Amino acid sequence: MIYIYKDKKFNIMRYPRTSNTSLRSWNASDEYLLNFIEDLPLGDKQILIYNDRFGFLANLLYDYHPFNVCSYKSQEKAIIKNLENNRLSLDHLQLLDLFAYPGKKTDLALIKVPKSMGLFRFYLQHLSKSIKKTGMVLCGFMTRHFTGQMLQIAAEYFDEVEQNLAWKKARLLILKKPKNYLQRDLLENCEVNSDLVLKQYPGVFSSGTMDAASRFLMDTVSVQVKDKVILDLGCGNGVLAKLLHDDNSKAEMHLIDDFSLAVASAKLNISGKKVFFHYDDNLKSFDNNFFNLVISNPPFHFEHENNIEVTLDLFKHVARVLKDTGRFIIVANRHLNYSTHLEKYFNQIDILAENDKYVIYESKNIFEEEEILEDDTRFNV
Numbered sequence: 001m002i003y004i005y006k007d008k009k010f011n012i013m014r015y016p017r018t019s020n021t022s023l024r025s026w027n028a029s030d031e032y033l034l035n036f037i038e039d040l041p042l043g044d045k046q047i048l049i050y051n052d053r054f055g056f057l058a059n060l061l062y063d064y065h066p067f068n069v070c071s072y073k074s075q076e077k078a079i080i081k082n083l084e085n086n087r088l089s090l091d092h093l094q095l096l097d098l099f100a101y102p103g104k105k106t107d108l109a110l111i112k113v114p115k116s117m118g119l120f121r122f123y124l125q126h127l128s129k130s131i132k133k134t135g136m137v138l139c140g141f142m143t144r145h146f147t148g149q150m151l152q153i154a155a156e157y158f159d160e161v162e163q164n165l166a167w168k169k170a171r172l173l174i175l176k177k178p179k180n181y182l183q184r185d186l187l188e189n190c191e192v193n194s195d196l197v198l199k200q201y202p203g204v205f206s207s208g209t210m211d212a213a214s215r216f217l218m219d220t221v222s223v224q225v226k227d228k229v230i231l232d233l234g235c236g237n238g239v240l241a242k243l244l245h246d247d248n249s250k251a252e253m254h255l256i257d258d259f260s261l262a263v264a265s266a267k268l269n270i271s272g273k274k275v276f277f278h279y280d281d282n283l284k285s286f287d288n289n290f291f292n293l294v295i296s297n298p299p300f301h302f303e304h305e306n307n308i309e310v311t312l313d314l315f316k317h318v319a320r321v322l323k324d325t326g327r328f329i330i331v332a333n334r335h336l337n338y339s340t341h342l343e344k345y346f347n348q349i350d351i352l353a354e355n356d357k358y359v360i361y362e363s364k365n366i367f368e369e370e371e372i373l374e375d376d377t378r379f380n381v
C-alpha cells in the first residue's frame, strides 16, 4: 500500500502478507499522529515509537532516527522488510524490546494504543523511565476502541491528560508533565488450580485464570512415553508446556511465541535443562521431522483483527516439523471448523473430544508406528 508523506512515496506492506484486502498496514490513527507532529520542530528530538505493527511510523519518520519499541518478532520483521522495500538503510534502525531503554532521554513518544489496557500501562511504565520532564506523549487509537480505562491509566503516569477531537474516526490522547518514575510490579497471575498459580506480564493470554479452551485441551491430552520432543506452539505464559512437563519431565520441551512478553512470562513459569524458549513467529528454525508432539491453543485474534491465515500458515509449518509418527493436537472454537484446513496438510484428522464450544483435533502426517511395521513386514514377505 502506497502512502505519500512530505512528497515522498512509501510502500508499506503487511508482514505476514494477507489476501484479506480489508486488513491494512496502517489506519487513521497513524495518520492523525503524523498530522499532529507535522509542524513540530523535531530536528534533534529523541522520538520513541510503541506498537507500530508494520513499521508505518518507523518508515515515514525514518529521517528522525526514532527508537522503535517492538513487542512482536513479526513486528521487527515487518519494520525491517518495509525499510528495505523503501530503500532506507538499516544502519539507523534502532529497535528496542520492552526490557531495554534508549540511551538518551525521550522528548516525544508516539504510542499506538494496544487492545490490552494492561499492556498500555506496561508501555507507559517503560516510557516513564526515559521521558523528559518537558516531554510529550501522543497516544493514537480508533474512536470505537476508546475505553475510560485509557484515561485512568494515562493519569497514573502523567499530570496532564488531554483528548483531541476525533478525526476520520480516530482520536489522540496528549500526555504532558510526567510524574516521577516509580518502580512498579506489573506482573499478573493466572490461576491454573488451587496448587498452581502462574505469573505473566500484561497483555499475555489469559490473565486471571487459565483459559477454558486450554483447560479442556489439557483435560483431554496425556503425554506418552514416546513423546520425547514436544513443542508448545503459541505458548503464552507456558501453561500447556508446564502441565505436560510436570507429567513427563524427561521430554525435551520447546516453547515458541511471537509476543516477547509471552516468552518472558513462560520463562517465569517453567525451567529445566531440556526446556528451550523461542521468540519467533514461525517454525523455520526447526528441522524437518523434529517433534513427536506439537500442542497448541492456536491464535486467531490479533489485537482488534481476526486473521486465520496466520494460523493456517503455522499448521503448514507443523506438518513439516512433525515426525512421521508424531501428533499435532489443538483446541479450537467449534465455529472455526478447522478440520477442512487441517486436511490440506495432514493425512489423518481425528476428533479426540468436543463440547458445545470447543473441538480437540489430533492430526497426523502418515501412519502409526505399528502400521509402518505392518507395512514393512508385508514388503519383506
Ligand SMILES: C[S@@+](CC[C@H](N)C(=O)[O-])C[C@H]1O[C@@H](n2cnc3c(N)ncnc32)[C@H](O)[C@@H]1O
Pocket (backbone or CB within 6 Å): 205, 206, 211, 214, 233, 234, 235, 236, 237, 238, 239, 240, 256, 257, 258, 259, 262, 280, 281, 282, 296, 297, 298, 299, 300, 310, 314
Ligand atoms: C490463544 S493463545 C494461547 C496461549 C497459551 N498456549 C494458553 O493456552 O494459554 C495463542 C498464542 O499464540 C501466540 N501467537 C500469535 N501468533 C503467533 C505466531 N505467528 N507464532 C507463534 N505464536 C504466535 C500469541 O501471542 C498467544 O500467546
